[in-house]
Amino acid sequence: MERKLRSYVEPGSVRWAMRRAQWGVFGINEEDMEKPKIAIVNTSSNLAACFAHLDGIAAKMKEEIRAAGGLPFEVRTAAPSDAVTSMGRKGGYILPARDLIVNDVEVAVEGAMLDGMICLVSCDKTVPGLLMAAARLNIPTIVVACGYQPSGQYRGEHIDFEDLWLNAVKQQNGKRVYSVEELSEMSKNAILGPGVCAGMGTANTMHIVCEALGMALPGSTPVLANSQKMWDTVGLAAKRIVQMVWDDLKPRDILVPEAFANAVKVVLAISGSINAVKHLQALAREAQMDVDIYGMFERFADEIPLLSAVRPNGEHTIEQFEAAGGAQAVLKQLESFLHTDTITVSGRTIKENLHGIAISDEEVIRPVNRAFVNRPSIVLIRGSLAPDTGIVKLAVTDDRQLQFSGPAIVFNSADEAIEGVHKGLIKPGHVVVVRGLGPKGAPGMGFLSNFVFALNGASLGDKVAVVTDGQQSGLSNMSLAVNEVSPEAAEGGPIGLVEDGDTIVIDVEKRFVNLEVPESELELRRSRLNGAPAMEEHGWLSIYQRLVRPLPETGGILFK
Template sequence: MGLAPEDQGRPKIAVVNTSSRLGICFSHLDGIAELVAEAIWEAGGLPFEIRTTAPLDFVTSAGRKARYLMPTRDLIVNDIEAAVEGAVLDGMVCLSSCDKTTPAHLMASARLDIPSIIVPGGYQRGGKYSGCSVDIDTVYESVGAVNAGSMSVDQLGQLADSAIQGPGVCAGFATANTMHVLAEALGMALPGAAPIRADSKRMRALAVDAGTRIVGMIHEGLTARRVLTVEAIENAARVAMALGGSVNCVRHLAAVANEADLGIDVVGLFESLGKDTTQLAAIRPNGTAQVWDLERVGGVRAVLRTMLPMLHGEVLTVTGRTISDHAVEGPEADGAVLRGLDDPVRPEPGLLIVRGSLAPNGAVVKVAGAGNARRRFTGPAEVFAGEDAAIAALSTGGIAEGSVIVLRGMGPRGGPGTVFAASFVAALNGAGLGGKVAVLTDGELSGLNRGLVVGQVMPEAADGGPLAGVRTGDTITIDLDTRVVDADPVRHGEPVTSGRPEHERGWLGQYAALVGPVEQGAVLRRPAPAD
């Protein structure tokens, strides 16, 4: 391997490169990995590049109705454990890009409790089409316009050709950018790391800094669990609600807390902290500002400075300094892209936890993206076993205004692996029905989704949750003011699955047997002992 004997006494550091040539999301990470490795070497460490599976939501979702997406998060965690702990490496720098990679890297850091730094992979640039700014979000929702007959497939192709102008994750404030931001809010990424344009000069410089810093963390004994505390999770939850982050961040933060053995109820945490947290920004798809506007006004550092009176400023970060230390060095809120605490975008958090007879353990509503949807929505249920049937009904005019579309049996255990409900929601918006119907699901949503959508319904239908008992025609009420989601009548049904978990072979079968409840982060756990 070309290593001299004296080199082998250096701290041994993994450069975890979740990269693949399957998609643009992480196409730049190989070059970033080289920069990080060079910086580690120059700082006195011995770098080893570690490759893991690399899920990309727009690609990995193509097979099996996206059943592999959520399971790949935990596959990455186990992959890192085997490679890093098995080789007794001293620390790691994780290059995080698409939706599942950042939470996976945070989870692995918490599990292994070694010095760790997250390097967010950054967002991709959008483009222009017919004189309008477009990005992958525009393409995503335009599928609904094709289904509705208002756009041709050729036009969709031309739009897609214009929408992506560089590497990186979806340009909207969806799951990937949300988790990049939360990595910094947790203290696990260097200050200024999010949001950031992929492969930009600034991103490359921060990657070099991370390579240098990880060596210092090893010498200082600064491990991940000294950063990933209960207070850090609370800070991240506040930031997620203030920015109107992806609904998926709730289960990902719960998974990080679970891996760190913090013993906290993260869903309940969002619920309690949401009582006095307000939304301070409206980044696309929640509003008209773009994610690069948030970078321009100071990114997470500006958010932390603005929110510091509500945060645990004493939380330690990977720099060895506190959140408060970095917050006071950030710029003040500009008042347009990022509002102050006394002038919020809306007087409530961008993410709400709702409960009721249909979701006794909670569900998540991204009110930041609800647009002009009614605050109280009551309508008859239209129950579908999966997204395909619902999209087919939409394309034939079978979705009635005023109805509540129920997509169930699509959670981690029921899929198995969370099954896509996101494309149906995007198609609704593309067809102009986004504010005219509501959606209730235990399936996989995208952070790009807009409209009145109640997601991550807990318990999932496969665990016998009340969602399993809903029938077409039942009355469902969603009330955002009282934070309630109820059904009339309330009935309990047999567990409902969209797939056949007991017949799955390979990874999905193993996942179905091991995955825990969504409210605990849907992490893998040992099967309960037989009676």
Template sequence: MAATDRREAWPELRSNFPLDSMRSLARRAEWRPLGITADQLDRPKVAIVNTSNDLAACFAHLDGIVSVLKEELRALGILPLEIRTSAPSDFITSVGRAGRYVLPARDLITNDIEVMVEGAQLDGMICLSSCDKTTPAHLMAAGRLNVPTVVIPCGYQHSGLAADGGADIEEVFLRASYHSIRGGDQAEMEAMADTAIRGPGVCAGLATANSMHMIAEVLGLAVSGAAPVRANSERMWDSVRRSAAALAHALRHDVRPRDIITADAVRDAVTVMLSVGASVNTIKHLQAIAVEAGLDVDVWEAFRSRGRTVPLLASIRPNGPHLVEDLEDAGGAATVLRELAPLLHPDRPTVTGQSLAERLEAAAPADGTVIRGLGDPYSTRPSIVVLRGSLAETGSVSKRPIPDPGPYTFTGPARIVHSREEGIQAVAEGRIRAGDVVVLRGVGLEGGPGMGFVSGLIFALEGAGLAGRVGFVTDGQYSGLANSGVMVGEVSPEAATGGAIGLLADGDPIAIDLEAGSIDVLVDPSVLAARPPFRQPERPADHHEAHDAGPVGYLDLYRSAVQPLACGAVLCPRPGAGPGACPAEPERPAS
């Protein structure tokens, strides 16, 4: 096809500069050594957003996807240009600074994409989504930049659990946590670690990565049948090829992410996540996606209110007995959507040009075992509970197992610690007793900064025989594997920004009611208000922490720019977006 004919085949492209301009000629000079010929210069120029690196199995197969995707896009008359971004792995890049880099990396990826795609004025992007933070970052960037975009969920790893009944990475994480506290057979643990992961891809369970892969499909920016999917399977490769065609459609018809990521789409994603007992991280990620897409949607309240009406249709590890392979084989996100159709918005569009209703017509019905119908759910009790009250005015969250044996309420005196290590020491010394509510504070978005993982303290409580016999409250975050007893995380406002959790004193009674969705400190508000403001105590450096990175590092910048969880923990506010323009935090204490 001649260059002039190609211009007629595509709509006007922002990447096509006047041929005699400095930008056009400089770009021609830079690209010619890369093998890009003159007749390719007026094609749609699309970023393949690759998050490949050598740090984890999650990313090991992405370069192979890029080569196939380039061929598919070129055959469609598109010029693909691969770009790279940051990409954390929760199990690898959580070592430095006690895990505080992991959540902030989500927004770093989003900004990486903006710099590369906007800086080069590319016409669209196709994003290879793998580990936990890459998918929300890709969806956030899509909402922010609003150029034609398709997200490809790149699949989950083959695990020892699925292969021969051994362990998967989640089992290694859980048992290794106990092992580090209790001790045991080191050789047995090493053998488990050596055989847990049998191939590339994300963790083999319905944790954050597979939950977010499903969200990409539910929102409509991924093709139907894309999630969950085995990495490097024929189904994944079919999704890759169909994704290239979907991007060509979006470019030709000017289909943009904000046409797809609507308030109805976000609420549908909430419904699906509740119906499968997904990761609690989907709350803040969906809120961030909504904010970046310019939507006034309170995702926290949507989880809170819909949790009382959306039944649980699937029960997948780590929340239940079935494997993610079972979920895929039973139809995955497409079948769950089909069964939830009466609760959804079927007329909304997707990136392929189909409506959601048209997608549902082609989906397989529920098998009644792995995925159930609305009339025969696993449970009507929510597996994700959003709580609010005097201790968490803007929100907090609890993850529940399925089936849920309770308890559902807990009242006890606060026992306050300010780091995971301090809490583990208190457990070891017997200072935490049955009936207490352990409060780990000052580890939130700003207090961390970056909301590091505190699961080690929960595992220590379980190891001491206190699971279900103490409550647990934190403004940090913990793994969905830790879901026994009454535990509440991501309390907001956090201690560092003036929240009530920072005003607690040892012995203050705390009442948690998962049925009512409430969490309160039973102290007169005037007494709380009269207390001095929270001050972050000095924490001894974790032995894994890097030495001082200099006067200003990324986490310092993150602390100064991060917005509250009610805004999805995005960096800097988006005017006119977010729930009620994102509720203001209480006035901060003087430094």
């Protein structure tokens, strides 16, 4: 016997009559009122290519859900793009948009008491935002990754969005000057269709994380946007979500500590974006799981070998990674390291999903005994300059020195630091400190990627180190940089006490970053501070600035 749906209202009641009248406009009849009511959460937007195809996917999903015996309702959320939405407030809207998405979904789906969700995810913040919403609402949910964009060629050579970004920064910094016409030609060819950036940036990393967690259908990530494989997943997800509602399989049945451990191991194995660390911690908090994601990355770092090398971490493309077997192939190669008895949205365990899986190309996704390297690609470090944590990202063939000591040169914004490059203030041997970019200080976490690219454009990328309480794009992987230092400057962290000329010592292998200044001197500097920075923001960013919690504690979500 089918269970009573949470959306059920007694026929003839006031609530029933009100819904019947409102929904009748859409052709919904009395028989439909008895069906599972499924939210299609659509992060569509005309602001960026990432989201350009989602309306078409939502329309097809509606058809498929109706055919499967469900009643679909499309709802919308914010859709931030790092490439476009980062222009306002110096990029401050990007991370807070993740939390806004969660609240958007809660208002629409919980307010209407719908029975399940299909979450259409694209550019990177939509993925953790919708995962977090699923964990908060805890109703049957499937995440559908809507794919990466096709890239093109520029004068016979491969070009994608990352290449365009790098070349534009080089031109701006005089490393290699391109004409406006050349950059325009690159721009026309870097993105040939909708979808997320074609590299192992935050978006593709988080798509793969969805599958590793068990929240996406097996074999669905990564995927070329608008490919037949993507459309096949749409149909399968529509059928499956209706059955999940009847089975009452919920996100918190799936998002158990073992599933988080699996996801962390996969991120390490693919050299994924460091942004996955804070997103997974935020997801764990929404799932009400007492899980220390930062501790997991530290614990598993030396255990998990690096099995893939997708740009910008190596030479392979995301297309090659997908053709080699994608997330399922990585999980198969890692099977002996995983908790394979965890349940997934398919209704089967990881072990059952991996039965019979073959890897198409073991040069692209390698077996454990023939890994690219056996050192971690994501390294969490601590020390007197980062008492809680800092994160270093290493490329597959990284030949940077992992120890660095030098005098600090301090900047209080990314723009100020970029100007320091242009004016020649930054010299070889400097440890460049860029602060005030944390969740509370920015607010919303400032991006440092353009500054790091500017260093490279000035031939300083391998001659200096960087320490910041800000973040980098998942597509950037240059310079020895200690990112997301916590506590941040705005929370009274030691990074706010650094002065020009102070000695900073970084040792990635020994996992520390230290400020070589006597404690007595630091206390004197603390006494000179005038307290917390004034809250000058307004609107959504002022709310975020007042309520955001430190990254290692909550992943940067809003908790009193």
